[in-house]
Amino acid sequence: MNYFADKGMKPILANGQSLRIPGGDRGVELHNQLFRYAEDLQQMIERNEKLTTNYQELLASSEQLLQSREELNSLMRISRDIHILTDRDGGILQVSSSSEAIDKIDRLVGGRLVDFVLQSHRGKLLQMLEVARMNMADGAIEPACELHFVSQRSKAGMMIASGQVIRVGDTKDLTFYWLIQDITHLREREFESRISSEVLNNVSEGVMITDVDGEIRAVNPAFTNITGYSAEEAIGRNPRFLQSGMQSIDFYHNFWKSLEDTGTWVGMIHNKTKTGRDYPQWLCVTSVKDETGSVLSYIGVFSDLSEMHKTEQLRAICSLSPDAVVSFCKDGYVKYVNPTFEIITGLDAHSVIGLGESEFTQLISGLCTPQSRFCGIAALRAMQNVEENKPKNPCQKFEILTSRKVVEVGIRESDSETISVLLYFRDITHENEVDRMKSEFLSTAAHELRTPMASIYGFSELLLNQSFSAEEQQELVETIYKQSVLMISIINELLDLARIESKRGQDFEITSINIIDLIRDVMRGYVPPDGRTPPKLLQGNQPVLARADRSKLIQVLNNIVSNAYKYSPMGGEVTIELVQSQSTQASEMVGVKIVDAGIGMTSEQLSHVFDRFYRADTSGKISGTGLGMCIVKEIVELHGGSIGIESEIGKGTAVTIWIPIDTAVANDSLLVSGTASLLAEQI
């Protein structure tokens, strides 16, 4: 407001009229004086107004400041960070309340900050202090450094912190404000995640992580190895592209149901690789959920079972192998034995696995007969080295005491990663027995040939060197002839037997044979010894067809009939009988039974009938080679039939051979005969 229009001018009233001042000059002077007072007053009022405004502003900002400080204090209280004020030398002046993370730090105001840092980090802290002191302006902040504080609150005994120092104040009154942030958990999490990613990158199992919609978010290198798809090719796609099409809709239905109900699914699934190869996969899918239970993602972990299938196949082959296998691992301990090993040695797998080479050698040697011991792994290995020039792998034979099994053991050394030595054991008991029998047979055969030869040689020598009457001569030559015939038949039968054994029936011409016709042929062709009646067929009107080699079956029947006459020198009837067909598990059989009323055999003799060169008669009165019944048995058995003998000493012997019936034709003939008998009834 302007009370005075102008300094030094006559006052003008509000209506514009000049004020008439009474009192003359004194009055004007007074007026002017008054006017000046008024002017001063005006100024004072203005100043006061200004001050009032200032004061109000000041008051407001002061309140603001108070509020900020409280906020700061509460901020500091709730802050997880540690705030420390130190002097220029790092002596602790003030510590924020949340500093319990650092051991005893609040109790040690007045101590030095450096003493609360791990020995290895003290230099770093002192350097930070030095930098702040020398190089920094007030309020400047250097980049944060990692500092390790002593702390008993974490497992590692330290708190990992990110530390920053801020210089406060001028050179004279220098303090430092330290902001320490606890990053222990952060570091631990970083470490864990590094480990996790290391694991993910290095496991042999394929891993894929999908989001809740099933879109692949991440895969590991093994995923690529197994499926053939790179991470770039897989990420963003639905795992459906891996399907082989071999799983049913039901399969996937159950898959999702299990995932929803239990949170996991584990099982085998057939998938397809990028190259289109189907492979079995062992898959485990787990859903990852948040606190509320809603699915965040799915993690699938899978392994390729193809190799395992191969290993299983190998295992199966090993376990079915007729040879025993023992493998030693790289460290020289028994790693695996197959079931055949247990059978051959009678040892339990558990008692062998884990044994060292020398322990194993000792164990096996202990099982052997004293004459024939296992020589040991070291010895086998030595043989291998000696026989370097020979490609053959060394082996050794030994005999097991309890089972009398003869075992051949061989060694193979391996450069593979898992196995160092492989021992294989073969049960050669049978081969050994066959070898023994063969050489015994040869020496027996030679012996049997020497006997008639002794007569032939001896009597001819006598005839050449001595003179005999014509009658004596005749007799001696007859003996020579008789023994020559015997020798020929031994040779023939030996060759017969050898041929049967080598061909094993492959040269048999199996046809459908009417057994009754065959028996009649044999009877017609057989010439009984002087004064004996020919064999008699007891019953045989029913035609039966058998599957047999005609000439071989004739040989069999001739042999048996001839024996029947030879072993009944006192006479009596020899009968042939067709025995009613008999069913066995394999097939239906027809029997031919040949009975004599001869000298018979004891049970002891009976048990040797099929031994080669065995002769029930040893008096020499009955001629024979001792091979006939062996041949008969071989031929019958090669037909798939069998032979049975009943005998009683002094009463006679009955031999029955069983030959398979030709069922295909037999049914027809039965039908025909059935129809025939029906017709007969009707007529």
Added chain:
Amino acid sequence: MKKVLIVDDHSDIRRLIRITLGNGFEVLEAEDGETSLKIIRSEKPDLVVLDVMMPGNMDGLKVLDSIMSDAELKHIHVIMVTARGQVSDYENGLNRGAEEYFIKPFSPLQLVTAIKETLAE
């Protein structure tokens, strides 16, 4: 007249040796080990021609052992005649006390010569 016992399960062989020996000997025959030992004990022959492989429980080697272990019989000469032609059989027979060992087929004339020489000693 010297007594010779021929032990062999083959009658032809016994006859061969008997004919070759001629009439200068008293010839006895046995067709198995047990019978031969009975005859040896009762007849005390001067010489036995002995086959090795014979039926029954007693083979030629057992008969030989019985003769050699019996003080009353051990003076009896034994000549083995056998179809067993292995060297080991040959040595086995001689080691047990047989004078000679003939392997079938043998020369009957050589056998008789050996018998005569043995009995002449």
